[in-house]
Amino acid sequence: MDFGGRKIEASDIPDLDEFDKSIIQTSLCNAFDKMQPRQGGEILLHAHFKKHESEGKRAKYTVHLKLATPGKTFVASEFGWKPIDVLQKTIKALEREATESRQKRGEGQPVWKKKH
Numbered sequence: 001m002d003f004g005g006r007k008i009e010a011s012d013i014p015d016l017d018e019f020d021k022s023i024i025q026t027s028l029c030n031a032f033d034k035m036q037p038r039q040g041g042e043i044l045l046h047a048h049f050k051k052h053e054s055e056g057k058r059a060k061y062t063v064h065l066k067l068a069t070p071g072k073t074f075v076a077s078e079f080g081w082k083p084i085d086v087l088q089k090t091i092k093a094l095e096r097e098a099t100e101s102r103q104k105r106g107e108g109q110p111v112w113k114k115k116h
Contacts, residue, residue: 001025006032009046014061014083023084031091035098041070049083063090067098074098 001010001021008028013021032045045067052060062079063086076093080086 003029003032006036007042007044008032009044010049011047012049012051014049014051016083020084024087027084027087027091031095035067035095039067039069039098043070044068047087049087052079061086063087065090065094067094 001013001024003010003025006029010024010028013024016024028045028047032043035045036043045065048064048066050062050064052062054060058081060079060081061083062077063083064077065075067074074094074097076090076097078086078090078093080089
């Protein structure tokens with residue numbers, strides 16, 4: 001999967017059609033682009049997908065995201081039935097964690113959360 005030169009690693013992406021894979025790629029790129037300017041320095045975003053086997057046709061998925069910044073590493077994890085929905089929930093959780101950490105350090109709201 002190509003992320004356009006961004007430092008994004010994705011492992012164990014589930015077998016999906018090309019449209020769904022492009023949604024995953026776009027979601028990860030957008031998340032990277034939102035978080036990168038406010039973290040200072042280079043960042044690395046790692047996404048790991050895990051499929052939990054089940055007896056029926058459906059399977060649960062877990063997505064782990066890790067954002068490595070120069071001063072701190074943030075992690076978030078979510079699970080559910082649809083891998084794209086789980087990824088988007090995990091991205092929101094990771095953004096929330098990074099935002100809360102910045103606010104605790106007194107750096108205010110990040111660019112993607114500013115109100116106009």
